[in-house]
């Protein structure tokens with residue numbers, strides 16, 4: 599079992615990923631994005647076509663914007679680039695774009711092994727969908743989890759099936775619950791990716807998602823607001839004015855709300871999202887990451903609160919953040935243009 603690092607003793611308001619990595623590995627550790635060339639079952643037609651309405655893998659995965667190299671060469675090049683910015687000796691290979699367990703076990707083994715050939719790699723991070731981890735894949739992940747530090751990130755986004763359908767995820771919340779049940783106790787860390795500000799989701803809906811993650815005791819969480827990139831169904835809806843993206847003030851309050859109800863043991867891998875300027879459409883405030891972090895810190899201080907403060911509290915005052923009434927605007931827009939309407943499994 600992972601030791602519990604004293605993030606509050608370090609003066610933090612939440613269990614920041616950088617603090618965890620430094621505590622766990624005893625030094626700075628950075629992630630190197632790796633593209634193993636996988637696709638995704640709601641892109642190739644297995645569960646849906648068109649992909650999630652917000653998705654362009656190039657917008658969130660540096661490795662998919664580059665010419666595809668061998669895994670070992672991607673790691674070499676990624677480390678070279680990271681070292682231009684950071685004084686860092688150890689790295690995690692982050693299998694990031696698309697669905698990184700969506701292949702036969704033999705192929706998965708080959709690409710994970712390739713990453714571990716580099717002695718500077720001290721662990722693996724594998725991003726995937728909760729409906730793409732059959733038992734033989736979990737057996738493989740368990741095996742790698744015995745050899746190295748391993749984190750498996752499940753894209754959840756929300757527990758609300760209507761929102762998952764709107765996004766064209768191609769799975770429902772039950773897939774996440776099933777993946778959690780079969781993944782637990784296998785020795786690797788389990789993360790969840792969540793989006794706040796989905797059209798039609800109220801503050802209560804977002805808190806319900808957070809409480810479910812608390813109940814499942816995920817080891818780590820990634821949070822960001824819904825943002826739009828070009829040439830996606832969501833981007834087109836935003837341009838046409840059919841979808842309103844969450845204002846910064848509402849997002850700041852929502853992040854603090856969510857972190858308050860998560861257990862203090864959940865590592866917070868990120869609290870913001872962005873894309874390169876060539877891809878990014880909005881909202882513009884996403885691009886000011888330092889400003890956003892400062893606003894979130896100020897909100898924590900204003901409420902004198904911290905991660906986990908409301909984790910075990912029943913019947914707390916749900917109006918404490920003062921958010922209701924300003925977000926969200928009523929209603930959920932029609933299905934995105936790229937959606938097939940086959941989001942349900």
Ligand code: SF4
Nearest residue numbers: 638649650653696697
């Ligand atoms: S599951 Fe991930 S990779 Fe696949 S379409 Fe959705 S966001 Fe993109």
